[in-house]
Amino acid sequence: MFSHIMVGSNDTDASRAFYDATLQALGGKAGMVDPSGRVVYMHDGSLFIVTKPIDGAPACHANGGTIGFAANSPEAADAWHAAGLASGGTACENPPGVREGSFGKLYLAYLRDPAGNKLCALYRMPA
Template sequence: MYSHNMVGSNDLAASKAFYDATFQAIGGKPGIQDEKGRLMYLHNGGIFMVTAPIDGEPATVGNGCTIGFAMENPEQAKAWHDAGVAAGGTSIEDPPGIREGGFGQLYLAYLRDPSGNKLCALHRVV
């Protein structure tokens, strides 16, 4: 069912620095920019895009929205988190670590990107 995800940005250069760092921390490649200026990240069969809004209005974040990225292990999630903080992101929620809940043990790390979009690195602990 999942095809892609796209977030808005008011500063594509800051977004590129942030997402290049976070995706490279988990084995991805730097984003490519298409002819419309959109950033595209292709990793593990998924497509993640960043763009200035096409309507010309400022980009805003979705209240209550979170974009989750699957991680291979807790170390990868922590590396993603640390790379994001170093590249201009903000650590949010609790510090990276294991949470207990209805879905079992999850290792979670949360960030806001430079535009305020909420992101989560998730590893299901077996």
Template sequence: MYSHMMVGSNDMDRSKKFYDNLFKSVGGREAMVDPKGRLVYVHNDGIFMVTPPIDGAEATCGNGMTIGFAMESPDQADAWHKAGLEAGGTAIEDPPGVRENPGMNLYLAYLRDPDGNKLCALHRMD
């Protein structure tokens, strides 16, 4: 259903440091930079991009929006979370851990990127 996800940034160098660390922590690569200066990450058949707003206005985060990244294990989610904190992210919500839901338990770790976008590492438990 989804083709890609894109967030805005007011500081592309800061965002590159943050997202490079996040993706490298789970086996991805550093960003490719396209001709418009956008950061492009391709990992596990997904595309994630960071851009300065095309309209020239300030980038803002979406209230109520969360971008979820699939993780292979709780350990990978923890490594992702740690990498994000070390690169300028902010821990939010409950600490990383299992959330029990009817019919499915999830391991979740939440961060805000340096521009305030809400991110989640998600591993579906067996």
């Protein structure tokens, strides 16, 4: 469904350390830096990119926005959360755990990255 997601950062080194740790906890690879200084993560044909804003204005996070990363298990979501906290992220929302709603039972873990972007690791619990 998605070709790419791009988030802004005023400190791409701090963001790279954070995303290298959290995305590797989900089975991804470390990011690479392109000639424009953007940090690029590739997985299963999709791209996740961290960049300083092209217009030169300061980066800011989307109020009400969340970027969700798929986890293969609750343990993977917990590892993602722990890696994020250890790499400059901050906890937000409720602690990691199962929530039930209109999409069924989901295991969710929330963080904010060093730039303030709200993230979630999501595992769909078996019915």
